[in-house]
Amino acid sequence: MSEDQPIIDPWAAIKIDDYEQVFREFGIESFVPYVKAFPDAHLLMRRGVVVGHRGFQLIYDCIKSRASFVVITGRATSGPMHFGHKMVFDLLIWYQRHGADVFIPLSEAESYAVRGISWEECRRIGLEEIVPSLIALGLEPTARIYFQMDTLSLLKLAYTFSRKITLNEAQSIYGFSGSDNMGKIFFPFIQVADILLPQLPEFGGPRPTVVPVSIDQDPHIRITRDVAERFVSEYNFVKPSSTYHKFLSGLKVDPETGKPGKMSASDPETSVFLTDPPDVAAGKLLNAFTGGQPTVREQKEMGGNPDICSVFEWLKYHLIEDDKKLSEIYHVCKSGDLTCGDCKSYAAELIYAFMKDHHRKREQAKKIIHKYMMQP
Amino acid sequence: MSEDQPIIDPWAAIKIDDYEQVFREFGIESFVPYVKAFPDAHLLMRRGVVVGHRGFQLIYDCIKSRASFVVITGRATSGPMHFGHKMVFDLLIWYQRHGADVFIPLSEAESYAVRGISWEECRRIGLEEIVPSLIALGLEPTARIYFQMDTLSLLKLAYTFSRKITLNEAQSIYGFSGSDNMGKIFFPFIQVADILLPQLPEFGGPRPTVVPVSIDQDPHIRITRDVAERFVSEYNFVKPSSTYHKFLSGLKVDPETGKPGKMSASDPETSVFLTDPPDVAAGKLLNAFTGGQPTVREQKEMGGNPDICSVFEWLKYHLIEDDKKLSEIYHVCKSGDLTCGDCKSYAAELIYAFMKDHHRKREQAKKIIHKYMMQP
Secondary structure: OOOOOOOOOOOOOOOOOHHHHHHHHHOOEEOHHHHHHOOOOOHHHHOOOEEEEEOHHHHHHHHHHOOOEEEEOOEEOOOOOEHHHHHHHHHHHHHHHOOEEEEEEEEHHHHHHHHOOOHHHHHHHHHHHHHHHHHHOOOOOOOEEEEHHHOHHHHHHHHHHHOOOEHHHHHHHHOOOOOOEHHHHHHHHHHHHHHHHHHOHHHOOOOOEEEEEEHHHHHHHHHHHHHHHHOHHHHOOOOOEEEEEOOOEEEEEOOOOOOEEEOOOOOHHHOOEOOOOHHHHHHHHHOOOOOOOOOHHHHHHHOOOHHHOHHHHHHHHHHOOOHHHHHHHHHHHHOOOOOHHHHHHHHHHHHHHHHHHHHHHHHHHHHHHHHOEOOO | OOOOOOOOOOOOOOOOOHHHHHHHHHOOEEOHHHHHHOOOOOHHHHOOOEEEEEOHHHHHHHHHHOOOEEEEOOEEOOOOOEHHHHHHHHHHHHHHHOOEEEEEEEEHHHHHHHHOOOHHHHHHHHHHHHHHHHHHOOOOOOOEEEEHHHOHHHHHHHHHHHOOOEHHHHHHHHOOOOOOEHHHHHHHHHHHHHHHHHHOHHHOOOOOEEEEEEHHHHHHHHHHHHHHHHOHHHHOOOOOEEEEEOOOEEEEEOOOOOOEEEOOOOOHHHOOEOOOOHHHHHHHHHOOOOOOOOOHHHHHHHOOOHHHOHHHHHHHHHHOOOHHHHHHHHHHHHOOOOOHHHHHHHHHHHHHHHHHHHHHHHHHHOOOHHHHEOOO
16 A cells, blocks of 8 residues: 555555566455455455455455455464464455455475474464454354365375476476475465365365465466366366455564564564454554654654554554544554654554454353364 | 296395395395295295395384384386386385285385476376276285375475485485486485374384385385484384385396397387286286297297296286295296297286286275275
8 A cells, every 4th residue: 555545545556566566476466446346345455455356256256246265375384373373364254255265275285395393283273363353353164174184085185286397387487495304395275176176066066266375376386287287187176266355464663674574473563463362462563663752742743654563554454343443543644643652552452352352252152162173 | 036046936135236235335134034034925026036135124123023024115106007016015015914004105206207297197197007906916905195285294395304404415325416306306305204204193103114126126225214313303203114125127138138028118119017007917927028938849848938938927927926836837838838928928818817806996986996996
């Protein structure tokens, strides 16, 4: 979102700045037309987080005609979910409410092969940290969540696909080096199989599928669409569609740019985790980087800058559903009528309330996990 | 077996000629001491087909002390079994009678990735061609036969192992090229997992394991022993042992050497298949290359040469159990008292009887296949 953009107008054409060039180069299309076409577009769509897509028309048509389609996104079992991950599952739940069959692979193969986490720990993280939060966020039990290593048809499908990709191709797509372990090198095939698994007859058969991913995941999408094409005669696959979302910023300033840095699972202060106690979550927002002036006096004179403020980003993407309310805050910040202290207190209150509710729902969720886990 | 060796003395030290050099280089040990140590050594042991080993003392000790051990060998689902394959399963059955837990992976991953055979055809070949012959050869139902792609714990184990082998290592062992497909590149890990699977707790836990293979399979054995070591802290694996057997010759002469050529599944005249009708099998032996002289007169004067004769090899490794009988034939051939015509007729009679019995047993076997197939 650019600074000169009236961010509170959900239907305005969204400039995607840094992304436009990349999109043109790789043949990704703008998501803007769909933002306008859905009267109840998700706030991450209408506030410019979902910026691009491949083949989304198929999904739009399914939603409009109430035809069967799939949404799928995976979650690595390498640690608890933070609010960057939450965003994707908020979208998933939106699709579920619009008729999608939801599939969620718990991507333990990646956690094991790339991060060296033991199978036992992958299992624990999946069942104790991730799944309860997915349910607490509002996922309905028609969703099918699975561990990759529990799912024979997935592993067989991954191996099936691997026959039609050469080592050279895999290396050119993923840039493997000789010192990479073979698990890391085979993992992408499991990920490709995750996306196409729902189209096997026993999981509902061929149908449109949307995969919401961050921009950097586009190579996976391209190879998956390519594999779908190479195996179309055997499986009658519909080429999967994708949407691309921006990264959300972290809570700490990047000293080089003076703007919020990245969220990083390895630095707990850069984000809020869905397992953080409410007061810890609130404390993180109270300590967050803002777009305010050095003193209250300067703030009152010159106004704050919500466009580079991580607290405002939190309000925009997670804490305030109401567009009018968000717009008000944007303007009183810019005009200097809102101090960062007051704004952070407000954000902290909201996240405290959210987390308190989330923890209560997580405890309830733990009793019904089995309803969501796909039977092998 | 060299020409100056009295092949009919099962306890004589066996010279392994071409193999000795290779063995010394790669640290393979001679099997001869064990031939002498088993009063009931299998004819393929005592007649010099099983020539080398790694770590066989472990297996010997298990047999002597009636301790639990495993024998495992796979069979690719790329076509019916010929007598070269039969040899390995004759050994397997010998081990089973000496107390081994038998595991037989039907190696459809290889057939699919390397030979491009569809999963459906792999399945058909396994169930209709291979398994009935395994049962007919005398395998007891305690054996566990499985399709690789039915076996979740196998695929998980293969992936588990792949984390501790780099692409460079895999390439140096197997000599992959960039144009090889990724299925072929991942396949060896499935094969390594086949060998170590029986040591998982649910399949009987850590214990000595012997893998009878032909010499060219030693790289697989070396990497498997290496993997067992790298994962010993997680699984407590006992390093698998191996025995090495010579290739059996084919029924046709190699024009370059003047000796019998190779058995080749792609040239049906080079071997007898366990699915051949009895008269076809007999006909193949009647047409086989022998070590005889050009004319009967010359044969009577100079004698035949059983040491380069494919028919004699068939008698020695498959058709005559009795050492004394085999010795007689060897000598009457050498002395010129046996013509090739009579000898081939005799061999043809024996194989006709064997195949007739084998087909009868195959038909019975088809009704009890389920007793042998491992439940996923």
